[in-house]
Amino acid sequence: xxxxxxxxxxxxxxxxxxxxxxDVGVYIIDNFLSQEEAKESFxxxxxxxxxxxxxxxxxxxxxxxxxxxxxxxxxxxxxxxxKSIGMSKLEELSRKIEKEFDGKVSYVWCNRLHxxxxxxxxxxxxxxxxx
Numbered sequence: 001x002x003x004x005x006x007x008x009x010x011x012x013x014x015x016x017x018x019x020x021x022x023d024v025g026v027y028i029i030d031n032f033l034s035q036e037e038a039k040e041s042f043x044x045x046x047x048x049x050x051x052x053x054x055x056x057x058x059x060x061x062x063x064x065x066x067x068x069x070x071x072x073x074x075x076x077x078x079x080x081x082x083k084s085i086g087m088s089k090l091e092e093l094s095r096k097i098e099k100e101f102d103g104k105v106s107y108v109w110c111n112r113l114h115x116x117x118x119x120x121x122x123x124x125x126x127x128x129x130x131x
Contacts, residue, residue: 046112050089053112066111069110070109071087072108073091073106094108
């Protein structure tokens with residue numbers, strides 16, 4: 001048992017307070033990042049020079065209609081992340097999530113969706129989502 005005093009709200013309580021996106025299994029936690037933090041993160045992560053996006057990714061040999069990036073957190077990759085502004089931003093966000101939710105982030109999958117991508121939830125939007 002840990003003696004660590006926690007200032008975090010338990011994960012399930014935060015999930016109960018989140019906005020559920022219709023039937024896609026995604027929850028949005030409002031104001032997790034400030035507007036400034038969100039804008040900075042979007043600008044960094046949306047730039048192909050900052051993150052090695054795969055323009056034609058596959059999952060189980062099926063072509064995905066989006067751009068993707070996979071970041072597995074390991075000691076080696078965390079050290080390597082310090083050399084890339086995009087991976088450093090993913091590492092920073094992972095640490096923030098770990099702190100806020102008192103958990104461990106071991107893997108990040110990012111999607112970059114554009115209006116021409118046929119993904120119902122994101123139709124007509126330009127966005128990045130990292131899960």
